[in-house]
Amino acid sequence: MSTTFQLDTSTSRANPTPRPRKRLTVPKIRDHKKDGLTKEPLVMLTAYTARQAQLLDEHCDLLLVGDSLGQVIYGLDSTLPVTLDMMIAHGAAVVRGSYHAVVVVDMPFGAYEASKEQAFEAASKIMSDTGCAAVKLEGGEAMAETITFLTNRGIPVMAHVGLTPQAVNVLGGYAARGRSQEEHEKILRDAKSVQDAGAFAVVAEGVVEPIAISMTKSLKIPVIGIGASAECDGQVLVTEDMLGMFERVPRFVKRYEDMASVISKAAATYAEEVRTRAFPGEDQTYQPKT
Template sequence: MSTTFQLDTATSRANPTPAPMKRLTVPAIRQRKKDGVTKEPIVMLTAYTARQAQLLDAHCDLLLVGDSLGQVIYGLPSSVPVTLDMMAAHGAAVVRGSYHAVVIVDMPFGSYEASPEQAFTNAARLLKETGCAAVKLEGGEAMAETVAFLTRRGIPVMGHVGLTPQAVNQLGGYNARGRTRAEAAKIVGDARALAEAGAFAIVIEGVVEPIAVEITAAVPCPTIGIGASAQCDGQVLVTEDMLGMFERVPRFVKVYENIAETIAEAAATYAREVRDRSFPGVEQTYQPK
């Protein structure tokens, strides 16, 4: 999806015409890190809908259709119940709503772990049905063979190490990882294995900061931090978290706006005007000519 195009605005409010622009590519993102240094940090946010993608696209290098949509959109207790159908539907919407950022779609739990062949079948489906540029999967050294299998067959892969939410049942929660020497060494080894297998970038989530710094210096591909370190080659947050849509957010989230309060106030004003019959007014109704 690296072509320039114009969207038809005649029939849908969902399709404002973008300024012509060539979409960023996976190789362009990979090449942002040269000789171990990324001069311009990589900006990444999650997106789950076409309209959200439109609003974020111009400001981001990467848009991640994360399986966090399970909690954010569907109210699920974790990302574990998320299905391939969900990821395909939301991934397609985000691609339709963007024209600049590289769109990456998470592979949900159970869609890639059994074998490299299973991973290829499901990753190929996501690329075909969404038009995304790459997939992301969780796991370290155990998934290196799968990452290599996919990349050799033309499917770019972003890795994910540290706190891996799909493994919440095994980890016993969402606590920061790498507090013991053995666990820290394993996370670093996982990242090295993914990089050697061909991952074009690696998300480092919820680890003590020295691990993130060490990984960023150790691997040739860009690292994307979330609860990691400003020294990573880029950063990602769940958009709804940083916009203040939820009362509780992880420690590593900086809340940039309180959109939940804005929505609640607007809904309250609307409800009041409906009840006192001041809405709709003349401006919102059709009068005889």
């Protein structure tokens, strides 16, 4: 038994609670794919807060603290303005709220591209300040040397190829990648490069399905798809997209709930009860003792 911090939902406070710490490990995620095959796909969702992590943890193999928090949490236009401090704050919260899943934290734009030494400084700070198990970075062949440098120094790396949101200005938008033969071949080279560099898994985002299938069949490490193929070794979605928190639903997202309507309805009911003085009632107020 060891102690982790679990949220007491009756007080909204994080209290130390004895729990069996049977957290999955990076080697177990990597070895989930045996002889090039994955029997049961890996489940990965994004998480940004302790409570969200607590709710998702038992259902997921991996929790990704994605730089998508820039748009989802902070209302930014892209992931580019996300800072290292933002990633660390949310990463630490997700680690505190979970005890089972492998927590992976995105490295933000500008924190790793300049040099492998810069990448190590940022990655080591993320891991030491959050307690996460791994970092994720975008890029293929261009980042291979950095991935090797990090993994040789004890930092597990999940790679990310295909549509790489941090390179949106170079790519010219968020359209699916790999429609040309040249781009198709480059994505597969990128995937092979990050595997050979030491990445324990790779996210394939927004690629045409034949690329995702070919990548999954050819790589020894797990390929986690988002806008890719059901034949990948696992899947990841932004949780808020999956829960229907936004009006726009990307093509690659299946909306499993309409939480935006649930929240709006609850807020409307609350507002009405406040304005009519129906809330708070006797059950929500303190009366003198008799």
